[in-house]
Amino acid sequence: MNLTKAFKNFFEKRAKYPRFKSYYGKQSAQYPQNCKVVVEGLKVPQVGIIKASIHRLFDGQLKTVTISKTPTGKYYASLLFDTEQEVPELVITGKVIGIDLGIKDFAITNDNEKTSKYSNPRHIKKHELNLARKQAKLARKKKGSKSREKARRLVARVHERISNARIDFLHKLSRKIVNDNQVVVIENLNVKGMVRNRKLAKAISDVGWGMFTNFLDYKLKEKGGLLLEIDRFFPSSKTCSSCLYQMAQMPLEVREWTCPSCGTHHYRDENAAKNVRAEGIRQLSVLGTRTAASGGNVRPKSGRKSVLRQSPIESTSQGS
Ligand SMILES: [Zn+2]
Structure with a gap:
């Protein structure tokens, strides 16, 4: 099959x-x-x-x-x-949160009241030495030998620990975000394309954004929430979240800037999270769903569905 x-x-x-x-x-x-x-x-x-x-x-x-x-x-x-x-009916009355995903900080969130930063645990970094040592040992073993199999298993165990630690982190963070909010807005990142960039590859495949998005999605569905992915070409970083002025460019190394139009001082990631959230709310209203802030309304979801x-x-x- x-x-x-x-x-x-x-x-x-x-x-x-x-x-x-x-x-x-x-x-x-x-x-x-x-x-x-x-x-x-x-x-x-x-x-x-x-x-x-x-x-x-x-x-x-x-x-x-x-x-x-x-x-x-x-x-x-x-x-x-x-x-x-049955899939719970989608009635949006809860909070809407915007998330900007990054490498140094795993996620920066904004729910209109406050901005939170969740730093990225560097799982690979922590086990790097241990892994290198065990991989070197494995390389010296004769092919097909019993001791090679043993060494292979030791290397696999390190990989497993790294992946377990990462999954644990992603589960806990997604659980926290889903408990506090009903709608999560996130940028639809082209993770595959980014991993192809060699310089960033290791760091990105370590952070696990794809898995994080999946965890958010199913946890939200369970409680009648919604994960809203917005287009990855949406200019979340170079738009001023106060007056919507759009900068011509915003290189990655610029961490904070002042809007030339309204004079607001922005921290890059916080500003992006605010923009992602605003874009999500805009799309919700296009979809015909209204948030509690603007009156609160019901959008019935299509019929019965088994889960x-x-x-x-x-x-x-x-x-x-
Ligand atoms: Zn501005």
Whole structure:
């Protein structure tokens, strides 16, 4: 099924030609039917009962089960449930927040009352030395040897820790923002294009904006909120948020500036967050949704929709 989907995406020009997946990478298998959650763990066709610690379950029908193995040798099962839950109707009464994403500061937010800065934890930086040391060790091992496999796993473990720390940070920050606001406005960044810029690549792929956007999106949907992505060519940095005067250019190194038209002194990122928020509110009103500030109104969302949710299960036994 996945191969068919991959080729379909390729022929319809949505994706590149499917790549072979290395045995040493992430492994996974899907069971579209006949799986069952039992007391001891998970019952899978052909395999039988697999011991597992189940994190949480949802009421509803169990659909596809995906079992995957991480490069460090941990097994996970992702369970997809059809809960037949309705998507909450979108009634905007809560706060609207604008977010400017950056590298030095991960995010600068403005919700009209205050501007907050969330500095970027440099996950890779913290583990850089450790990683380099272990990678050097791996390089010296003979190909195909047992000790090479051991060294490979040690390197994979460092990568896993870095990624876990990053995911933890992104979950906590998105949770905080979603709890305090109903509409989140963010710039639709061309992350792929930016990663291609070599100088910025490492820093950008480390910060995980794409994942952050996904987390915001599903957390908002759950509570009847909205993630609004605005066009990435919107001039959020070079427009004055007080009088809308637009500067001809605004080089990256300019961190603060004074508007020549109204004389307001701006901090680059704060000004961008304010502009992103204002643009979001403007688009909401175009969509026919009004914010509480301008009267508060209802935009009914299209009918019933079932929500599919995933719940992770971690296997109790480790190693292959
Ligand atoms: Zn101005």
